Amino acid sequence: xxxxxxxxxxxxxxxxxxxxxxxxxxxxxxxxxxxxxxxxxxxxxxxxxxxxxxxxxxxxxxxxxxxxxxxxxxxxxxxxxxxxxxxxxxxxxxxxxxxxxxxxxxxxxxxxxxxxxxxxxxxxxxxxxxxxxxxxxxxxxxxxxxxxxxxxxxxxxx
Ligand SMILES: [Zn+2]
Numbered sequence: 001x002x003x004x005x006x007x008x009x010x011x012x013x014x015x016x017x018x019x020x021x022x023x024x025x026x027x028x029x030x031x032x033x034x035x036x037x038x039x040x041x042x043x044x045x046x047x048x049x050x051x052x053x054x055x056x057x058x059x060x061x062x063x064x065x066x067x068x069x070x071x072x073x074x075x076x077x078x079x080x081x082x083x084x085x086x087x088x089x090x091x092x093x094x095x096x097x098x099x100x101x102x103x104x105x106x107x108x109x110x111x112x113x114x115x116x117x118x119x120x121x122x123x124x125x126x127x128x129x130x131x132x133x134x135x136x137x138x139x140x141x142x143x144x145x146x147x148x149x150x151x152x153x154x155x156x157x158x
Contacts, residue, residue: 010086
């Protein structure tokens with residue numbers, strides 16, 4: 001079930017409700033001042049198994065992740081997939097995670113600049129015609145490297 005955030009413009013309070021999409025469309029009143037609450041975006045999907053749902057509703061073979069829009073085997077798998085997409089579970093949403101995400105995007109940026117340097121150097125080496133460019137790309141982005149980054153299936157041979 002998604003976690004919906006509501007804001008009260010009467011007293012500036014924030015409320016979070018775990019509810020279905022249908023329920024989220026209902027009107028909610030602030031528990032402090034009874035003003036009508038304004039729905040904010042639903043930020044993260046809620047994963048019952050993670051939060052101790054023991055009803056077995058989600059089966060022994062995993063469950064459907066609303067955050068990812070696909071079936072996952074376990075919360076650990078879901079976390080890993082979410083992380084790869086830059087999504088952070090609300091319970092993990094602490095400073096170190098945010099710092100890691102920022103660090104990672106800085107690293108990605110540096111890596112990209114380095115790739116461009118390598119590519120341009122390869123163009124100088126092989127020429128900037130169609131063949132030269134193809135070779136420059138192939139040498140900049142090797143199959144091994146793309147597989148390492150998870151951009152290419154591991155069954156493909158370099
Ligand atoms: Zn209020």
